Amino acid sequence: MLQFPLVRHCPYAPPEEYGQLREKDPVTRVRLPDGRESWVVTRHEHVRQVLNDPSFSADRTHADFPNLAPAGQPLPRDDSAPSMLTMDPPEHGPARRAVLGEFTVRQIAALRPRMQQIVDERLDAMLAGPRPADLVEELSLPVPSMVICEMLGVPYADHDFFQVNTAAMIKRETPQDERRAAFGRVRDYLDELIAGKEDAPPDDLLGRQIRKSRAGGDYDRRSLVSLGFLLLVAGHETTANMISLGTLALLGNPAQMDALRADPARTLGAVEEMLRYFTIVDTVVARLCVADTEVGGVTIRAGEGVLTLGQAANRDPEAFDEPDAFDIGRPARHHVAFGFGPHQCLGQNLARAELQIVFDTLLRRVPALRLATPVEELPFKSDAAIYGVYHMPVTW
Amino acid sequence: MRVIADPHRCVGAGQCVLTEPALFDQDPEDGTVIVLDENPSGDLVEAARDAALVCPSQALSVVDSW
Numbered sequence: 001m002l003q004f005p006l007v008r009h010c011p012y013a014p015p016e017e018y019g020q021l022r023e024k025d026p027v028t029r030v031r032l033p034d035g036r037e038s039w040v041v042t043r044h045e046h047v048r049q050v051l052n053d054p055s056f057s058a059d060r061t062h063a064d065f066p067n068l069a070p071a072g073q074p075l076p077r078d079d080s081a082p083s084m085l086t087m088d089p090p091e092h093g094p095a096r097r098a099v100l101g102e103f104t105v106r107q108i109a110a111l112r113p114r115m116q117q118i119v120d121e122r123l124d125a126m127l128a129g130p131r132p133a134d135l136v137e138e139l140s141l142p143v144p145s146m147v148i149c150e151m152l153g154v155p156y157a158d159h160d161f162f163q164v165n166t167a168a169m170i171k172r173e174t175p176q177d178e179r180r181a182a183f184g185r186v187r188d189y190l191d192e193l194i195a196g197k198e199d200a201p202p203d204d205l206l207g208r209q210i211r212k213s214r215a216g217g218d219y220d221r222r223s224l225v226s227l228g229f230l231l232l233v234a235g236h237e238t239t240a241n242m243i244s245l246g247t248l249a250l251l252g253n254p255a256q257m258d259a260l261r262a263d264p265a266r267t268l269g270a271v272e273e274m275l276r277y278f279t280i281v282d283t284v285v286a287r288l289c290v291a292d293t294e295v296g297g298v299t300i301r302a303g304e305g306v307l308t309l310g311q312a313a314n315r316d317p318e319a320f321d322e323p324d325a326f327d328i329g330r331p332a333r334h335h336v337a338f339g340f341g342p343h344q345c346l347g348q349n350l351a352r353a354e355l356q357i358v359f360d361t362l363l364r365r366v367p368a369l370r371l372a373t374p375v376e377e378l379p380f381k382s383d384a385a386i387y388g389v390y391h392m393p394v395t396w
Numbered sequence: 397m398r399v400i401a402d403p404h405r406c407v408g409a410g411q412c413v414l415t416e417p418a419l420f421d422q423d424p425e426d427g428t429v430i431v432l433d434e435n436p437s438g439d440l441v442e443a444a445r446d447a448a449l450v451c452p453s454q455a456l457s458v459v460d461s462w
Contacts, residue, residue: 050455093407100408100427105417107424333415333450340406344452349410 002030004040004307005068005172005283007382009176011245011375011389012252012277013324018042018312027298030307038066038286038305039298044319044336046296050308052341054289057088066305067287068385069172069179074151080187083230083362085343092342098212099227100346102151102205108147108349111151111188117356119361127365131370132393140243140392141236145353148235151350152228153204154193162186166236170385183229190228194221205231231347238280239351241381241388243358246274248361248378248392249326251371256328261363270328271355276335277326278309280387285339310336398461399436399444401429412451424457429455446462 006015021028022042029037041047050056059065061082084095101107119139126138141163147158165182168174174182194206196231198221201207213219250257250270260266286307289300300306304322314335315323321330338345362369371378372393379390399419401412408427412420419440421430436444441458448456 053450096407097428098428101423101425103410104408104422104424105410105413105428106422194440333411338409338452340452343452344407344409346409349414352414 001037002028002040004030004032004038005054008380008387009382010199011378011380011387012326014279014282014311014315018309018315022312022316027300029298032066032068032305034067034069034393036066036305037291038307039295039300040143040307040309041295042316043296044313044334047228047308047313047336048308048340049295050287050306051285051336051339051343053293054089055289055291055293056306057265057290058287059086060093061086062288064303064305066286066307068283068286068307069176071344080229081220081226083226084346085230089342095223095227096342096346099205099209101185102208103346103349105349108353110351111147112353112357114150115143115147115357116361118142119357120365123361123365127396130248132395133393135247136240136244136389136394137391139358140240140247143243143358144239144351147350148232151205151235152231153197153202153206153220154190154232156226158189161189162232162236166171166233166385169233170237172383172385180190185227186232190225190232191221193320196225232344232346235350237388241280241386242274242278242355244389244392245278245280245387246271246355246359247362247369247394248371248375248389249274249277250363251369252375253326256326257363260328260359261367264360264364266328267360268352269330269332270359271352272332272335273326273328273330274355275337276314276320276332278387279314279337281337281339281385282309282311282387283307284385285310285336303311308336310339344373366396369394370396397436397441397444398459399431399434400457400459401431402455402457403428406451407453407455409452412447412456415447415450416440419444420447435461 026043030040032038122139124132145159146156163187168182197207201210288301289304292301317323338348372395381388406428419433444458449460
């Protein structure tokens with residue numbers, strides 16, 4: 001029985017076992033670090049089925065939810081209010097709808113001028129500084145961090161605090177007490193920040209949520225802390241990693257980079273392909289079966305865990321022609337890099353807009369961009385639940 | 397052909413709007429789908445099918461009508 005999680009040995013390729021699983025044993029059992037077993041599902045069709053079926057619960061606070069932390073480290077639990085991430089029907093829908101208005105395609109489009117300004121300022125600073133520069137520190141981390149801080153109404157001056165704590169939370173080897181402490185610190189911070197907004201709620205996402213839930217008669221600071229926590233943590237690491245890896249893919253495919261520079265209308269398509277190709281959130285997407293269900297001819301029983309391997313699904317030849325090729329021109333929008341079903345990433349259109357603006361601006365303003373360190377020497381995040389690169393020295 | 401949206405299934409991901417803003421919009425409050433043109437023709441027919449394919453909650457269906 002395969003031991004999970006498997007490690008990526010190459011930034012461009014899934015763990016090599018994924019292809020064989022998908023072809024020969026698409027719904028199969030594996031061993032988790034705590035010694036328990038879980039199902040893994042590897043085909044695009046099956047991943048979509050599981051993630052869109054209410055027979056599979058998203059409640060990762062449940063004791064039987066598959067856990068990929070090293071042995072002896074259960075998922076952090078505390079007395080905080082659940083976030084929509086762990087909710088099932090009927091609670092999940094209303095919780096998500098309460099904040100969806102902030103993330104519609106139209107609402108995100110209205111934020112684009114400010115996003116462009118942030119990207120230009122970061123590039124101004126990078127170009128005025130020493131070479132080589134670390135793209136992660138200069139661009140990948142600060143852009144999404146500044147954007148989510150401004151949206152929420154969180155002072156950007158505190159971004160180091162979130163970055164350090166978020167990194168500790170998602171690193172697989174972080175000891176359990178440290179992970180719990182990191183969660184606690186961010187929660188305490190948000191609790192204080194939100195309390196300070198209660199008297200005269202400002203016109204930012206958290207302020208608007210206070211007003212909205214008061215109008216509905218159900219304001220509860222603990223719930224808003226959980227929402228703020230989810231948005232802040234999700235907004236820090238994911239887009240940042242995609243900025244670094246997407247840039248890496250373009251630098252490794254100069255003809256495609258030139259094509260993109262010549263025609264920015266192709267950038268949104270290129271972003272979808274980057275999301276598909278790297279699928280940085282892979283084993284994190286999991287479910288707990290709550291009613292016996294057949295998947296690909298195999299019966300998954302209530303009480304059993306399932307890892308839906310997005311990176312395997314996104315390389316499924318049934319869904320994508322020549323799936324291991326990076327091709328910014330391919331139709332890739334049916335990828336599952338944002339998940340699938342009712343929990344599909346709430347911030348996906350924010351991420352798309354940020355990535356589109358970053359790559360358009362980077363290609364236009366820094367045409368001579370290149371790596372200052374060979375790819376083989378870059379420190380990839382093989383040890384984190386969300387894939388990426390810790391540092392990426394570039395010059396121009 | 398006819399585009400049918402199930403607002404109760406819709407999870408407001410906005411994938412349909414991203415596919416074809418001439419056919420779909422989102423409720424500004426809760427993000428759920430608004431079908432702008434229930435009987436599209438020409439290129440919009442293909443766009444409606446694409447939107448149904450990528451919808452994460454499978455809340456869209458495209459049916460042939462006559």
